[in-house]
């Protein structure tokens with residue numbers, strides 16, 4: 001039987017970040033990863049902000065910088081936002097995971113790959129006994145004072161500790177293409193109910209002459225692959241020829257929407273396991289890494305005080321809410337509005353964005369980690385955008401304004 005202070009389940013960005021922070025504080029940390037190689041298989045488009053690079057301190061993983069985006073409406077009308085300076089970065093996602101794991105290992109964390117967390121056994125007096133299934137040899141039980149679930153969208157840790165799962169999991173399908181004929185400085189975003197109901201489709205130049213192309217959609221029973229095929233056919237028509245064959249595919253899911261608690265007795269959830277991807281984009285690397293730091297801070301003090309009660313560990317929920325609660329609540333609200341729009345209304349929104357000044361506002365204030373900030377400015381700035389809101393609000397809440405959550409982001413009272 002192995003005994004550690006902290007068992008981290010999952011060696012993605014959130015798990016390795018939490019492991020590093022806790023190992024640096026002198027705690028014994030074991031990270032178990034079900035796959036044989038950290039970082040593989042890659043399940044991500046790998047578009048991140050400068051904040052991720054600042055946190056990761058792994059400059060070698062950057063493949064290229066991106067200066068903005070072209071957004072395509074359902075009728076393929078487009079609007080481009082291009083900043084003079086880089087606004088996002090396309091990274092080698094497997095490289096990021098490996099770099100973060102290396103940092104954690106250098107700080108003293110132990111990694112075991114090919115080891116799957118399979119649940120907990122009740123009864124340990126001063127800890128939790130976790131069951132492991134291994135591909136190789138090694139003990140199949142670990143005693144830990146605390147378990148950190150960083151095991152992604154299907155979190156076995158959340159299930160073992162009976163923490164509620166996210167309401168929405170968006171099926172996603174992505175492929176790697178050996179060519180990228182578009183503007184190498186811009187990502188392309190495709191909205192519309194026939195292409196990607198529920199989120200959007202993307203085309204991301206990968207920095208090596210190819211592109212990552214995918215969709216994330218509502219779970220309405222139609223496989224994401226069907227929408228992906230439509231998107232690729234549409235991009236082919238736009239380019240005037242069919243694209244060359246894709247060289248690799250990934251199928252996964254993006255958890256969206258709040259869960260009641262990310263903590264419990266002797267357990268904390270971080271990253272996708274805690275449904276921490278951003279509601280308007282599904283991006284979860286920055287928020288997962290930051291959540292891991294917040295969780296590690298609370299865990300360190302709780303371990304030092306030998307108090308791993310739900311009350312003590314709920315300080316992590318509070319810290320998360322302080323840093324991201326407002327942004328996520330507003331983003332979730334905007335997402336629910338977005339889901340109500342017909343293709344005609346999406347056309348009208350894109351049309352309104354052509355108004356004088358709005359593209360400049362987006363270029364100046366767009367922030368992929370905190371997108372509601374620029375939406376607030378746009379709604380104040382563009383009356384034609386504001387006019388689109390009441391219908392959607394009525395559709396959502398049946399006209400009962402008392403049930404509408406904090407709408408201050410469309411009010412002149414709010415100034416950034």
Ligand SMILES: Cc1cc2nc3c(=O)[nH]c(=O)nc-3n(C[C@H](O)[C@H](O)[C@H](O)COP(=O)(O)OP(=O)(O)OC[C@H]3O[C@@H](n4cnc5c(N)ncnc54)[C@H](O)[C@@H]3O)c2cc1C
Pocket residue numbers: 009010011012013014015032033034035039043044045046047048115116117118150151152153155156157172173174214252253254270271272273277282283284285286288
């Ligand atoms: C198609 C797609 C594109 C995306 N593109 C972007 C993007 O461009 N930018 C962005 O910021 N985000 C993006 N995301 C989201 C991003 O990939 C996730 O938010 C991020 O990976 C979450 O990190 P994590 O560490 O929480 O979980 P993960 O990266 O999912 O890591 C979880 C780890 O736990 C392991 N694991 C799972 N179960 C067990 C178990 N029982 N025992 C042991 N190990 C286990 C897994 O093998 C995995 O290594 C995308 C997601 C998808 C699906």
